[in-house]
Amino acid sequence: MIGGGVAGLAAALRLRERLPHARITLYEGSPRLGGKLSTGELAGGPVETGAEAFLMRDPSGGESAALALARRVGLGDALAHPEPVPAAIAVDGRLRPVPRGTLLGVPSDLSTLDGVAEPVADADLDEGRPLLGPDEDVAVGELVRKRLGDQVVDRLVDPMLGGVYAGRADVLSLAATMPGLARTLREHRTLLSAVRAAIRSDPAAGPVFATVRGGMSRLVDAVVAALGPVDLRPGLPVRELGRTTDGWRLVAGPVPSPQVATVDAVVLAVPARPAARLLAEVSPPAAAELGAVEYASVGLVTLALPPTDLPALSGFLVPTTEGRAVKAATFFTTKWGHLRRADGTVVVRASLGRHGEPEVLRRDDADLVALVREELGALLGRPLPEPADALVTRWGGALPQYAPGHLQRVARARAAVPATVALAGAAYDGVGIPACVRSGETAAEKIISALGGSGT
Numbered sequence: 001m002i003g004g005g006v007a008g009l010a011a012a013l014r015l016r017e018r019l020p021h022a023r024i025t026l027y028e029g030s031p032r033l034g035g036k037l038s039t040g041e042l043a044g045g046p047v048e049t050g051a052e053a054f055l056m057r058d059p060s061g062g063e064s065a066a067l068a069l070a071r072r073v074g075l076g077d078a079l080a081h082p083e084p085v086p087a088a089i090a091v092d093g094r095l096r097p098v099p100r101g102t103l104l105g106v107p108s109d110l111s112t113l114d115g116v117a118e119p120v121a122d123a124d125l126d127e128g129r130p131l132l133g134p135d136e137d138v139a140v141g142e143l144v145r146k147r148l149g150d151q152v153v154d155r156l157v158d159p160m161l162g163g164v165y166a167g168r169a170d171v172l173s174l175a176a177t178m179p180g181l182a183r184t185l186r187e188h189r190t191l192l193s194a195v196r197a198a199i200r201s202d203p204a205a206g207p208v209f210a211t212v213r214g215g216m217s218r219l220v221d222a223v224v225a226a227l228g229p230v231d232l233r234p235g236l237p238v239r240e241l242g243r244t245t246d247g248w249r250l251v252a253g254p255v256p257s258p259q260v261a262t263v264d265a266v267v268l269a270v271p272a273r274p275a276a277r278l279l280a281e282v283s284p285p286a287a288a289e290l291g292a293v294e295y296a297s298v299g300l301v302t303l304a305l306p307p308t309d310l311p312a313l314s315g316f317l318v319p320t321t322e323g324r325a326v327k328a329a330t331f332f333t334t335k336w337g338h339l340r341r342a343d344g345t346v347v348v349r350a351s352l353g354r355h356g357e358p359e360v361l362r363r364d365d366a367d368l369v370a371l372v373r374e375e376l377g378a379l380l381g382r383p384l385p386e387p388a389d390a391l392v393t394r395w396g397g398a399l400p401q402y403a404p405g406h407l408q409r410v411a412r413a414r415a416a417v418p419a420t421v422a423l424a425g426a427a428y429d430g431v432g433i434p435a436c437v438r439s440g441e442t443a444a445e446k447i448i449s450a451l452g453g454s455g456t
Helices: 006-018 065-072 140-148 150-165 179-183 191-200 216-227 272-279 284-291 365-380 406-416 432-451
Strands: 023-028 037-041 045-048 086-093 096-099 209-214 233-236 238-243 248-252 259-263 267-269 294-303 315-317 326-331 346-352 389-402 421-423
Touching: 006 065, 006 216, 006 267, 006 432, 023 248, 037 389, 037 432, 045 346, 065 179, 065 216, 065 294, 065 432, 140 179, 140 191, 140 284, 150 315, 179 191, 233 259, 248 267, 267 272, 267 432, 272 284, 326 365, 346 365, 365 389, 406 421, 421 432
Parallel strands: 023 233, 086 315, 267 421
Antiparallel strands: 037 045, 086 096, 238 248, 248 259, 294 346, 294 389, 315 326, 326 346
């Protein structure tokens, strides 16, 4: 197992469950396990420095892989859900409610857009055929601009996708980022009808998101505890992967004192480019496909403020058209009731960093804190007080960018790797926690099948 983020941990757990007598070794290049599931401390309380929550439901309508994993490792009673407060979007320097009935910003009803975006009239015409062919993929922005106009993309879709992928709607794959909408677009002849159909296909009631009380790191710890006798090697990156007569040879650790191991099978649960480097000799075609996947870096600035009146919002998004470095803000102590502090401390987290725009993240921590405080104050219409504490987290190369054709690229890469090598993680199957868990579990099943359902 190469990679100890949530995908790698999920793969290891599935292997342990299905192959209880197998010898499993998990290598992780960083000193800690869990990847972007990371809980820190701010002003004496827990705060997420990575992913804050996961979806409760799977696209199929059942419970998500992350929810199932949390329950499997004993955290079902430790889950918390957001408060029923709305989100907003910045438009012309003012915060306006996010329109109802949108799918990652793509509207289902144009009448809800008043004051946020002005769609192009009569552009979403029925041309007598579905908007996407069976295997067709396009950039999200390309399709929505043609059908609804620039403002809908720039003020709604782009900031929504930017919040999830740190990318731009005009270069992100519709099939990879909105698979549900891609399916309905292959049946419907207008964008609005396809969005309505995609929304209707997920009618389940109840909370949409969940987090873990005490922090998402508890999920990491619980999975690690459930692994049992797995050889965990954090802080030990794998540098080489090569064939042996009946398996694989791994070389890990520093060049002067390498650690060499031989194994029957490998799960590569690392980002696409490190995976490409390891596969360069094993499968040049797969390496070429994965090496072309680009990544975006992001930064998170979390402020602990003295008691401060904030709007009754979970947070807000900031379109690039507003000319701000901050792309989103979350009011943690409003959004999550279990995180409210007895002393009235207010916790706000801002997100910065978009694909192709790394300059802002090169500022030092103090400059980033000052910038966030200034921009949030301007958007809220009043200066924010000096923070009692602040935390800056940088995730370099954190989010893969799904260009049009990404799903086909991943399929080609997977087809090109040997049966006893599996690919897992955000680069392949989605950036959310459920997608990464499902990706790891699917990779484990591939290995189990290749080994004939047995391991030593």
